[in-house]
Amino acid sequence: MSWRKSIAVFTALALITCYSSTLRGMFDQWRSDEDMSHGFLVPIVILWIIWRERERWRSLPTEPSWWGLAFLALAAGLQFGGALGVGLFAGSLAFLLSVAGAVLCLGGFKWLRALAFPLVLAIFMLPKLAIVYNQATLPLQLLASRIAAGILTVSGIGVIREGNILDVGGHRVAVAEACNGIRYLLSLGFMAVVFGYVADSKTWMRLALLFAAIPIAILANGVRVAAAGWLPSLEAGTPHEVAGWLIFVACMAAVIVVRQLFNKAYVHYR
């Protein structure tokens, strides 16, 4: 093994050791929070992308930059804040910054640029930022309730909405905190970016798919709640899981269709 590879391996081990408690915290959240359980797959997808682009890395020149130390210092500050009680999110962000800093120190800006996409993808495995999650939860719950009530009304099914509770002919469905749609948003956002990477090399397309995933996920969650209100058998158990899964498959199909539409428009107006 060359000394460069040895240093890279040593740096990776050092980072894992330094951030072991943070990584354990992330792992625990992936295991315990069903909104975040896709976190297990994110490192696998990142490793697959790195492996897929292996020819590209090999051709890059190695130009170490001292700016990497600035990244590492900033990350150390964040990690320190995380240890003082700022939270797991700060520590996890510090880990990503440290990885970026290490890449700069060992490879330079061209390497960092080449690794930018996997690093951005890694954001999807960060823990939920509590302050954002808490602020977004209730509006998303109410939005899902409104969309579901609207869908049921348009479909000719009588529904009374009281806040986040739908009463469909005496059958009541609550859009609880866990039903706010964040699970669809995170999962579909991640998949839109991955699909954008696999299907298209254009950065704007990947960003466009990510933004398109937001309304698709919100609408799909409303459809899911409406389905549970319309058919009580879809409210729990296996039918409920299957319905949620099928609607997500439809969401992915919608992302694929959106990409084709964007591509057609791009070809047409170019």
Added chain:
Amino acid sequence: MHKILALFLVMGFSVCLKAQITLGSTVGTFGVLAGTTVTNTGPTVAIGNVGVSPGSAITGFPPGSVTGTIHSADGLAGTAQTELTTAYNSVAGAGPSTTIAAALGGLTFFPGVYNTGSSFGLTGPVTLDAQGNPNAQFIFQSPSTLTTASGSTVVLINGAQASNVFWQVGSSATLGTNSFFSGNILASSSITLTTGSALQGRALARNGAVTLDTNTVTTPMGLGGPPPPLGTPAPSSLILVTTALLGVFVYQGRKKIFKPFITG
């Protein structure tokens, strides 16, 4: 003017009919709750918590056994007493009520609010018929006492739930020997379960004692009222993303998946 008044009265009547009694979540965990003392004799089995507040004396456990926890003048028992007062006032104020005779033995009741000007006496079987509605409530109001005879029973049929039966007792309640009683007893003063009587419900005394003697007290799961509506969370994101990844791989084909982009 009279028409408007009548409309308001009808609306108020409708609201009253729809209003459902629900116990607080803390008092709901208690099978036995007293204001002064809980005294037990013999191998009583209490499924649920047993507590007292503001008094602190709980005796007779063992030989009695409690599947929950014994709370003696602690914060939880205090909260339960506060919730009991709220529930007692709600049950006492429920209406409109149907006035019935004091002797209930041999009668069948449908969901509703029943009131007697004096005391309740059960001398035989009493049947509560929910007519297929598990959320149906039976509310019995007595400004005085509730007394059941030896061997008397309260039978729940057609979906009736013990958690949805409320007995508001203005003074004290006494269950006769070897009787079987269903529902939540909310007594202003004391409650006595004589030898061998079984209670499928709760014995909740606001100001007095609860006295037990070789009884079985089974606390129902529900708190009364309709069950909370179910939430509808989506499948876990691990399942969703795994499916989507497989879909993307299939969509793009094996060659494209493993072939990198030629990007700058």
